[in-house]
Amino acid sequence: MTRYLVHRIAGMLVVLLLVCLFTYVVFFVLSPDPAVQICGKNCTPDRIDQIRANLGLDDPFWTQFGHFLQGLVAGRRYGSGGSVIDCPAPCLGYSFQTSQIVTDMIVQRLPVTAVVAVGAAVLWLLAGVLGGLVSAVREGRFADRFIAGLTLGGMSVPNYVLALALQYVFVVWLQWLPFPQAVPFADDPAQWFLNFVLPWTVLAIGYASAYTRLTRANVIDTLAENFVRTAKAKGLRPDLVWRRHALRPALTPVVTIAGMDFAGLLGGALITETVFGINGVGKLAADSITKNDQPVIMAVTLLAAFFVVVGNMAVDLLYSAIDPRVRVGAT
């Protein structure tokens, strides 16, 4: 097990390093010269050269990439002389447009995104598992078909269309929900909660639909297994058949996929946060794209990759813990 862990973590670091390199190359080659951006209107070629030298932008590629990695691990400082900016580890870069350290910008907004993500995940797991169980129990009946129709709809309406439609119906037309405005939790918890109802719903609906189908299929498959038939044949009460025998194998894949989807949620949060104007990491990324603030875009990409890679590993470990049929050592 320890060997496997070490192996996995090493593999993970390699993937992350490659992601860093890949992203860095893309931005190094493609992005416009940040020195020109900082220099502004009253710019002379001399000043650009000076800024470049100050920021280390005239160094060869590998030196710059080395500095970037060094910043991640040990922190780094930008500039020289009077205007030194200290960027402690993990330093994700310095945004020339907002004159802020990227790590700070992200850390500030991470809690908001966490609220969006966790709320949505709770919602979609509840709805998905419940919907899937109902469909499986009522297989082929009206409830099953009705839920199947809903899930198809939920998977095919793009979440930004859904966001606009729900906002129109519940905020503008029916006025059941207040117009969204940023309220700190401590000031008015009710208003704060109501603000997040639509974003959670919008983000959750696509996943909930997919999970409903997955749960349904898994439960139906499990109920057809021999061990369930044996349990029924030996006269076990139906609720115990479910609790002790059917639910665990049926829901294990759902849990593991939930882990992976949760880790990859930053991509979905980008659209949801933009549409609802929630000031999280996703909105930060969207805004940086509009302003072409490359260091921030790159940092968010890396962060998202980090979550995905770590999430995948956590899921693999979790999987072997909750499903005795999969043993890590055996593979």
Place this chain on the structure above:
Amino acid sequence: MTISSTPLEATAASDHAAVATTDPRRHVTHLLLRDRAAVACLAYIGLVVVMAVFAPLIVRISGWDPYQFDQSAIDPDLGSIPVGRWGGISAGHWLGVEPGTGRDIFARIVYGARSSMLIALSATLLTTVLGVVFGLLAGYFGGRTDMLLSRVMEFLMAFPALIFMIAVLSALPADDRQFLLVVVISVFGWPYLARIVRAQTLSLKEREFVEAARASGASRGQVVFREVLPNLRSTVLVMVTMAVPGYIGTEAGLSFLGVGVVPPTPSWGQMIASSVGWYSVVPTYFLVPGVFLALLVLSFMVLGDRVRHAVDPGGGI
């Protein structure tokens, strides 16, 4: 090390069973044409394709081209919202006009179908070619080729694809966006198909008919293309139909975020993006492209499901 837990792998498993049992006399098209839902989906997809192909002709009949400003259709005194109810739907403007500019929404939908279909279908084509070729290579030749390709696939699948696509597209120059969109979508899309093709090839190459072909002196190329590839047909067909809605959604999503199709070229996602500021005043502006887009994704998804059932009647989900 790998644990099969994703839906795609589940698909692979059920499709794997299909290879063994598929009856060659049962025609997929025949089955689909007797299925009412599938026919309805095909009809809608056909409609969108016709719109895309004959866009200039259709626009000539409807009377407005997608770039034409119609000042008489918007009311400058009311903040340039469309004149009349329902977003300015009238005999002249069949689906209303854009607030602010007065451009005809029907014409923009028709031309937007072009971008959507062109990008989604090209991306599907490219993904299929890449996925099948690399999957076959990895599965059939095994060894070091397989090692290398599998690592690349794992790497690409560990990538946060959407965020990275946005980042790359925002950094790239805006000309030739449509081409870049296809490339970027395909680069991140092919591993999902390749993984399944690889798994199937691995089991197919051990089967007797492949052995027989090899024993009777067929070359490697002949074995791969004449014996293995035809047996992958149904899997690839299912995977491809299921992939199209994803690509349509991705294209629209990227255009929505402002890194997709560049204005003034219309695209459905971009139309929805520009409707965000107007949603409370002119709801038809986001509803029209939204409904067209959702129906297209829905049609491809239902069709994908039906194709799978037709190919593999026992298959799970």
